[in-house]
Amino acid sequence: MKQNVHFRLRLLAAACLLVAGWQGHARADLISDWNAQAMAAIRDADLLSPESTRDLAMLHTAIYNAVEGIAGDYNLFSNGSYTGPSGAAADGASMEAAVAAAANTIMQSLHPGLAGDFTTLYTSQLGGIADSQAKTDGINFGTLVANDILNWRATDGSATASDPGLYTPQFGQPGHWQPVPPTFSSDPDLPGWGGVTTFAINGTGGFTGSLPGASTVDYLSSAQYATDYNQVKELGSAASGTRTVDQLNAAYFWAAGTGTVTTAGMWNEVAQSVAASAGLSLQDTARLFAALNVAMADSAIVAWETKYAVDFWSPVIAIVNGATDGNAATDEDAAWQSLLTETPNHPSFLSDTSAISAAAAAILKAYLGDDFAFTAGSDIDGDGTDDMLRNFSTFSDAAAEAGMSQIYGGVNFGTSDTDGQTAGTEVADYILDNNFAPVPEPAGALLVLWGAGMLAIRRRRP
Numbered sequence: 144m145k146q147n148v149h150f151r152l153r154l155l156a157a158a159c160l161l162v163a164g165w166q167g168h169a170r171a172d173l174i175s176d177w178n179a180q181a182m183a184a185i186r187d188a189d190l191l192s193p194e195s196t197r198d199l200a201m202l203h204t205a206i207y208n209a210v211e212g213i214a215g216d217y218n219l220f221s222n223g224s225y226t227g228p229s230g231a232a233a234d235g236a237s238m239e240a241a242v243a244a245a246a247n248t249i250m251q252s253l254h255p256g257l258a259g260d261f262t263t264l265y266t267s268q269l270g271g272i273a274d275s276q277a278k279t280d281g282i283n284f285g286t287l288v289a290n291d292i293l294n295w296r297a298t299d300g301s302a303t304a305s306d307p308g309l310y311t312p313q314f315g316q317p318g319h320w321q322p323v324p325p326t327f328s329s330d331p332d333l334p335g336w337g338g339v340t341t342f343a344i345n346g347t348g349g350f351t352g353s354l355p356g357a358s359t360v361d362y363l364s365s366a367q368y369a370t371d372y373n374q375v376k377e378l379g380s381a382a383s384g385t386r387t388v389d390q391l392n393a394a395y396f397w398a399a400g401t402g403t404v405t406t407a408g409m410w411n412e413v414a415q416s417v418a419a420s421a422g423l424s425l426q427d428t429a430r431l432f433a434a435l436n437v438a439m440a441d442s443a444i445v446a447w448e449t450k451y452a453v454d455f456w457s458p459v460i461a462i463v464n465g466a467t468d469g470n471a472a473t474d475e476d477a478a479w480q481s482l483l484t485e486t487p488n489h490p491s492f493l494s495d496t497s498a499i500s501a502a503a504a505a506i507l508k509a510y511l512g513d514d515f516a517f518t519a520g521s522d523i524d525g526d527g528t529d530d531m532l533r534n535f536s537t538f539s540d541a542a543a544e545a546g547m548s549q550i551y552g553g554v555n556f557g558t559s560d561t562d563g564q565t566a567g568t569e570v571a572d573y574i575l576d577n578n579f580a581p582v583p584e585p586a587g588a589l590l591v592l593w594g595a596g597m598l599a600i601r602r603r604r605p
Contacts, residue, residue: 379553
């Protein structure tokens with residue numbers, strides 16, 4: 144009897160080590176490969192920043208739930224009407240096959256025009272996994288997880304967010320949004336995005352902001368507005384004589400214009416780089432990317448809800464019409480032009496670049512620590528190749544620079560940046576407190592069972 148018990152314990156320990164070793168060697172680069180595919184799809188579709196955050200959050204929550212539905216070490220992602228996967232993974236299902244199937248299913252649905260590229264990657268990844276029941280079970284579970292995510296987001300409001308009827312402009316009113324160069328389109332971007340269903344926060348209430356003062360008129364007449372106005376007028380002018388070369392480079396680096404991976408994509412590329420350099424496992428990589436992209440997606444929704452609720456004008460309109468704002472400290476300049484010629488076609492308060500970047504930095508700090516030096520690249524012209532590299536000592540530094548870059552580029556005000564940073568950080572903090580936590584280990588229960596088992600063994604001894 145004694146030898147039999149010891150044999151079973153050794154067998155259990157060996158099995159645990161085998162499973163731990165298999166999970167530890169699961170290839171984290173599978174996630175990086177799909178992240179790169181998502182970047183290419185975002186560029187190809189010319190997505191706006193909030194649209195890209197939705198794509199990326201769907202992709203990475205599907206990957207995360209596919210991984211944790213098998214591993215079981217962290218709580219599955221769920222929120223609102225989405226209660227998690229509608230079925231369980233079969234015992235022994237391949238985590239790698241589940242990742243590939245979940246990612247492929249999401250991307251095929253979001254970007255059917257690139258189906259061939261996704262199929263090529265999917266086939267390649269599955270080709271590296273030996274045919275077995277585990278592989279089949281992984282594919283089935285990953286597909287189920289992805290379809291659940293797609294069904295949840297099918298009615299999230301994103302399909303109608305560009306409807307111009309969702310916005311009533313106040314053209315000609317000082318302080319309110321006006322059509323901006325170079326297009327001067329009277330239909331601003333995505334006026335309904337603030338109504339898109341959030342991923343993890345329970346709606347935008349409590350996260351949105353408002354201008355300093357009791358009203359737009361109060362802010363326009365304030366000393367704070369004069370400070371914001373004159374700062375961007377000086378530093379953000381195409382002809383600025385005080386903006387440094389480093390500030391100029393920062394403005395272009397974070398511009399994230401049409402045809403690029405957008406601000407959210409840039410932070411995904413940062414995460415991809417630092418996850419690899421930190422040697423994160425597939426599980427840890429999936430968790431990092433899910434938290435990162437959910438935080439950015441919800442920050443974008445908060446930013447857009449605030450934009451159209453406040454309806455504040457852009458610097459180029461403000462400065463050209465400075466005589467109408469009622470503030471003696473803001474001199475107009477009818478010939479003023481911003482450094483960045485692609486002026487965002489939506490209200491300026493609060494800064495979505497600041498909110499998204501602050502949320503990203505908060506997640507990365509929580510998972511990897513802020514003291515993490517890295518190099519980031521920027522594809523300024525959207526051709527898929529980095530045109531500029533910048534070095535950062537901390538994630539916080541990068542987020543702060545991203546926000547200030549909007550001022551250096553002449554497309555946003557200082558208060559819009561600081562309030563955007565606050566909103567993004569608060570969203571990320573909520574997500575860190577309420578999502579992706581470890582599953583509690585039933586240590587006490589295991590000790591009780593162990594003790595009861597040993598007692599039974601002792602009692603059965605002759």
